[in-house]
Amino acid sequence: MNISASPPSGMRDFLPEELARRRHVETVIRRVYETYGFLPVETPSIENLTALLGKYGDEGDQLVFRILHRRDKLSRALEKDKPEEKDLAELGLRYDLTVPLARLVANNRTLPRFFKRYQIQPVWRADRPGKGRFREFIQCDVDITGTASLIAEAEVCGAVAQVFKELGFSEFYFHLNHRQLLKCLITRAGISPAKEALVLVAVDKMDKIGEEGVLKELENRGIEKKLSEDLLTILRRNPDADEIGKIDDLANLFSDLPEAEKPLAELRELYDLLASTPAEGHLKIDAALVRGLGYYTGPIFEIKIPGLNGSLGGGGRYDGLIGMFRGEEIPAVGFAIGFERLVQAMEEKKMFKTLQSGPQLLLCRFEDVESADVLLVAKRLRAGGINVEVYPESPKIGKQLAYAESIHVPVAGIVGSNEVSQETITIKKMATGEQTTLSWEQAAEKIKSWCVIQACDK
Amino acid sequence: MNISASPPSGMRDFLPEELARRRHVETVIRRVYETYGFLPVETPSIENLTALLGKYGDEGDQLVFRILHRRDKLSRALEKDKPEEKDLAELGLRYDLTVPLARLVANNRTLPRFFKRYQIQPVWRADRPGKGRFREFIQCDVDITGTASLIAEAEVCGAVAQVFKELGFSEFYFHLNHRQLLKCLITRAGISPAKEALVLVAVDKMDKIGEEGVLKELENRGIEKKLSEDLLTILRRNPDADEIGKIDDLANLFSDLPEAEKPLAELRELYDLLASTPAEGHLKIDAALVRGLGYYTGPIFEIKIPGLNGSLGGGGRYDGLIGMFRGEEIPAVGFAIGFERLVQAMEEKKMFKTLQSGPQLLLCRFEDVESADVLLVAKRLRAGGINVEVYPESPKIGKQLAYAESIHVPVAGIVGSNEVSQETITIKKMATGEQTTLSWEQAAEKIKSWCVIQACDK
Numbered sequence: 028m029n030i031s032a033s034p035p036s037g038m039r040d041f042l043p044e045e046l047a048r049r050r051h052v053e054t055v056i057r058r059v060y061e062t063y064g065f066l067p068v069e070t071p072s073i074e075n076l077t078a079l080l081g082k083y084g085d086e087g088d089q090l091v092f093r094i095l096h097r098r099d100k101l102s103r104a105l106e107k108d109k110p111e112e113k114d115l116a117e118l119g120l121r122y123d124l125t126v127p128l129a130r131l132v133a134n135n136r137t138l139p140r141f142f143k144r145y146q147i148q149p150v151w152r153a154d155r156p157g158k159g160r161f162r163e164f165i166q167c168d169v170d171i172t173g174t175a176s177l178i179a180e181a182e183v184c185g186a187v188a189q190v191f192k193e194l195g196f197s198e199f200y201f202h203l204n205h206r207q208l209l210k211c212l213i214t215r216a217g218i219s220p221a222k223e224a225l226v227l228v229a230v231d232k233m234d235k236i237g238e239e240g241v242l243k244e245l246e247n248r249g250i251e252k253k254l255s256e257d258l259l260t261i262l263r264r265n266p267d268a269d270e271i272g273k274i275d276d277l278a279n280l281f282s283d284l285p286e287a288e289k290p291l292a293e294l295r296e297l298y299d300l301l302a303s304t305p306a307e308g309h310l311k312i313d314a315a316l317v318r319g320l321g322y323y324t325g326p327i328f329e330i331k332i333p334g335l336n337g338s339l340g341g342g343g344r345y346d347g348l349i350g351m352f353r354g355e356e357i358p359a360v361g362f363a364i365g366f367e368r369l370v371q372a373m374e375e376k377k378m379f380k381t382l383q384s385g386p387q388l389l390l391c392r393f394e395d396v397e398s399a400d401v402l403l404v405a406k407r408l409r410a411g412g413i414n415v416e417v418y419p420e421s422p423k424i425g426k427q428l429a430y431a432e433s434i435h436v437p438v439a440g441i442v443g444s445n446e447v448s449q450e451t452i453t454i455k456k457m458a459t460g461e462q463t464t465l466s467w468e469q470a471a472e473k474i475k476s477w478c479v480i481q482a483c484d485k
Numbered sequence: 486m487n488i489s490a491s492p493p494s495g496m497r498d499f500l501p502e503e504l505a506r507r508r509h510v511e512t513v514i515r516r517v518y519e520t521y522g523f524l525p526v527e528t529p530s531i532e533n534l535t536a537l538l539g540k541y542g543d544e545g546d547q548l549v550f551r552i553l554h555r556r557d558k559l560s561r562a563l564e565k566d567k568p569e570e571k572d573l574a575e576l577g578l579r580y581d582l583t584v585p586l587a588r589l590v591a592n593n594r595t596l597p598r599f600f601k602r603y604q605i606q607p608v609w610r611a612d613r614p615g616k617g618r619f620r621e622f623i624q625c626d627v628d629i630t631g632t633a634s635l636i637a638e639a640e641v642c643g644a645v646a647q648v649f650k651e652l653g654f655s656e657f658y659f660h661l662n663h664r665q666l667l668k669c670l671i672t673r674a675g676i677s678p679a680k681e682a683l684v685l686v687a688v689d690k691m692d693k694i695g696e697e698g699v700l701k702e703l704e705n706r707g708i709e710k711k712l713s714e715d716l717l718t719i720l721r722r723n724p725d726a727d728e729i730g731k732i733d734d735l736a737n738l739f740s741d742l743p744e745a746e747k748p749l750a751e752l753r754e755l756y757d758l759l760a761s762t763p764a765e766g767h768l769k770i771d772a773a774l775v776r777g778l779g780y781y782t783g784p785i786f787e788i789k790i791p792g793l794n795g796s797l798g799g800g801g802r803y804d805g806l807i808g809m810f811r812g813e814e815i816p817a818v819g820f821a822i823g824f825e826r827l828v829q830a831m832e833e834k835k836m837f838k839t840l841q842s843g844p845q846l847l848l849c850r851f852e853d854v855e856s857a858d859v860l861l862v863a864k865r866l867r868a869g870g871i872n873v874e875v876y877p878e879s880p881k882i883g884k885q886l887a888y889a890e891s892i893h894v895p896v897a898g899i900v901g902s903n904e905v906s907q908e909t910i911t912i913k914k915m916a917t918g919e920q921t922t923l924s925w926e927q928a929a930e931k932i933k934s935w936c937v938i939q940a941c942d943k
Contacts, residue, residue, distance in 0.1 A: 403761040414520050417522070
C-alpha cells in the first residue's frame with residue numbers, strides 16, 4: 028500500500044514550465060516595484076496568533092491555520108477537562124502580508140520615516156478550495172508607512188498600474204472608494220450604524236451573488252427590506268456619469284452630512300493625483316466597493332479587468348493597524364496584487380509567450396567514452412556559458428538522441444573517443460538537423476547563436 | 486496594552502539590507518544550478534502527515550510542525566475520551582525538500598525519465614532555537630531521479646562545488662562516505678546489526694560532542710564499552726593517508742566482507758568522476774560520515790569549511806524513497822545546501838561586498854509645486870530607467886535633503902515651479918554635493934552615470 032502522492036487539498040506542485048511563467052510575472056512585479064522606490068522585506072510564515080487574530084474580522088479569524096502545540100505543552104492542554112481550540116495553539120500561518128508589515132514596522136524603530144516596502148510571499152487561508160481558489164497563494168504587496176499624504180495612495184496605485192501595463196494588460200480599472208463614505212451610505216439609507224459591519228459584509232458580495240443575493244442576505248441579517256432597497260437604489264445612481272460626475276453626485280447625496288466632506292475631498296484629490304500616474308485613464312469611482320478586511324480607515328481600491336469576476340488585487344489606507352502593535356499610531360497605505368488570479372487571467376487570455384526553460388544542450392556520448400571525460404566536456408561548455416545536461420548513462424546513441432527529442436532540448440552534443448582526444452564536440456541543432464564538429468570554445472558560441480531566438484522570447 | 490511586535494521564537498524578519506545579501510546568494514545558486522541543467526520546481530508548504538512521517542527517523546518525526554484540525558473535525562476530535570496528537574492533525578509543514586520531491590515524482594508520470602530539478606524554498610523544524618538555528622530556514626536542493634549512474638552523484642556535487650567557488654569560497658571539502666560501508670563498520674566492530682540505527686545516531690554527533698561524548702552516548706544506549714572503543718579505533722585509522730589511501734585502507738579492513746565490495750567500488754569510481762568536476766581537489770574520504778536522515782541507501786556526502794563546526798549542506802543517494810509513494814522504485818540522488826549556514830559563514834568571513842539597495846533618487850520639491858506635478862516628474866524619470874522615491878510631503882527643502890542624507894540615497898532631485906514649467910530638474914549627487922539642472926531625459930542619464938560605481942559593486 029503506497030502513501031498518497033497528491034498534494035493536500037487546495038495545495039499545488041509547480042513543474043518547471045508553469046514555474047517559468049510565474050517567475051516571469053514575479054520578475055516584472057519586482058522590477059516595477061523597485062522602480063517606484065520600494066524595498067523588499069520578508070517576514071516569517073509563522074506568526075503569534077495574538078498578532079493575527081482580531082484583524083481580519085470574524086470570518087477571517089476562522090480561516091487562520093493554527094499550529095498544534097507539541098510535547099509537554101500539548102500534554103498539559105489535553106489533560107484539561109474540556110480542552111478548546113485556544114488551548115491547543117498559540118502560533119498560526121501568515122494570513123496576509125499587511126499585518127506582518129504592521130508588526131515589523133512597530134518592531135523596528137530605526138526604519139526610515141517613510142518606509143516603502145514590497146513583499147512577495149505566500150499566505151495561507153483555510154478557505155474551501157475551488158476553481159482558482161487555493162489554500163496557499165502568493166501575494167505581492169507594496170506599502171508606504173509614515174505619511175498621511177495622498178501621494179502615498181497615488182504611488183502604490185501607480186506602481187500597480189505600471190505592473191499591469193508591463194505585463195501586457197491594456198484594459199484594467201482601479202475601483203476607488205473611501206471607507207468613511209461607506210459609513211455615510213449606511214446613514215443615508217437609514218440603517219443603524221450598529222449594523223454597519225454586517226451590512227458591508229453583504230454588500231461586499233455584490234460581485235459574486237448579485238443584487239438579489241445581497242437583498243436576501245440583508246434580509247437574513249435582519250435588515251428591513253425597505254432600507255435594503257433604499258441602499259441598493261443609492262448604489263445604483265447615475266451609472267453613466269463620468270467619474271468626476273459620480274463624485275459630484277455623491278457630494279449632492281451627502282450634502283447635509285458634514286462627515287462626508289473630508290472623504291469626498293480626499294477621493295477628489297486622489298482622482299486628480301492618479302491622473303499623473305500610469306493609472307490615468309484606468310479609474311472608476313465605485314460607491315459599492317467595500318474591501319472585506321476590517322482594518323481600512325481611508326481610501327480603498329481594487330483592480331479589476333472586464334469579463335473577470337472579482338478583483339486581481341486591492342488595498343487602501345489603514346492608519347490604525349501599526350498602532351495596535353506600538354504605543355503610537357503610524358499612518359499607512361498599501362496595495363496587494365493577487366498573484367494567482369493575475370497569472371490565471373494571463374493564462375486565460377493567452378498572454379504568455381513561449382518561455383525557454385531547461386538546458387540548451389543534452390550531452391550524449393558513444394560507449395567508448397569514459398564518464399569522467401563527458402563530465403570534463405560538460406565543465407568546459409558550462410564555463411563557456413551553456414546550460415548543459417549530461418545524459419547519465421551510455422546506451423546506443425540513437426536512444427540518447429531520441430531522449431533529446433523527447434525533452435525538447437534545442438541542441439544535442441555528441442562525443443566519441445575521437446572528439447575527446449581532439450578536444451572537440453559534434454553538435455546537432457534538433458529543430459533542423461544541422462550538425463557540425465567544433466572545438467569546445469567554438470561550440471559554446473555556436474550553441475548560443477542557435478539558441479538566440481528562444482532567448483529573445485524570454 | 487499592545488500586542489507583541491516580535492516574531493515568534495526561532496523566526497526572523499528580513500530587512501532590505503540583509504535581504505540584498507540573501508538575494509545575491511540565491512541568484513548565484515539558481516544560475517549555477519541552471520548551468521548544470523537543473524530545472525526549478527516548487528511544492529506546497531503544507532503536506533499530508535502520511536507523506537512526512539516515517540521518513541526522517543523518530544527524532545525527525547518529533548520535529549514536524551502539525552496543523553491543528555478546524556471546525557467540525559476539531560470538535561469531533563475533542564469529543565473523544567482521551568484525544569491524542571494524532572487525532573488533532575493530518576497536515577504538517579514541509580520538513581525538507583527531498584520527501585516532497587519524491588512525492589512529486591511519484592505523482593507526475595510524464596516527467597522526463599532523468600528528472601533534474603532544483604528547489605529553493607523554506608522548511609520548518611520545531612528544533613530548539615539557538616545561535617544560527619532557526620525554525621524556518623531555506624534549503625537549496627538539486628536532485629537527479631531515474632538513474633543509478635554515479636554521474637548523477639558527480640553532477641550534484643559538481644554543481645554545489647561550482648556554487649561555492651562562484652560565491653568566493655576557496656577552502657571547502659566534500660566529505661564522502663557510503664551508507665553500506667557504515668553497515669560494514671558496525672559488523673567489523675562486532676556490534677549487532679539490530680543496533681545499527683542507534684549506533685549511527687551517536688556517531689553522527691562526533692562533530693558536536695567529540696569522541697568522549699560519542700562513547701558516553703553509546704554506553705547510554707547499551708553498547709558494550711569494548712565494542713564502542715573498537716568502533717572508534719577503526720574510525721581513527723590512518724588520518725594522514727591521502728584519499729585513495731583511505732579507500733585502500735578500508736578495502737583492507739573489510740577484505741573478508743563481500744558486502745563491502747560494491748560500496749567500495751562505487752566510492753572509488755565517484756572519487757574518480759569528481760576529479761573531472763569543480764569538486765576536484767576538494768574531496769575527503771570520511772568513514773565516520775553518517776548523515777542523520779533515514780532514507781539514504783548509497784553514497785553520502787557533506788560539505789564543510791575549515792574552522793566551522795557542522796556542515797553547510799549534504800546529501801546522498803536514496804533509491805527507496807520514491808517507491809514509498811509509487812508502485813515501482815526509482816533511483817535518485819541529491820544534495821541540499823543549507824542556505825542559512827552558508828549566508829552566516831559568508832557574513833562571518835566578510836565575503837559580502839556592499840550591495841546597492843534602495844532607490845537611486847529621492848525626489849524633493851519646493852512648496853509651490855503641486856503634488857500632481859511631482860508625480861509626473863517621477864513617472865518620466867522612472868520611464869528613463871531610474872528607481873525613484875518621491876518625498877511624500879512638502880516641508881522646507883532642507884528637511885527633505887536631510888532625509889535624503891539619512892536614507893543614504895545616492896542622488897536627490899529638487900523640483901521648483903521653474904523646473905516644472907521648463908520640464909527640467911535639479912539633481913544633486915549626495916556624496917560630493919555636485920549639482921546640475923537638466924532636462925528629465927538628460928537627468929536620467931546623468932543619474933545613471935553617478936550610480937555606476939554602486940552598480941558595479943552588485
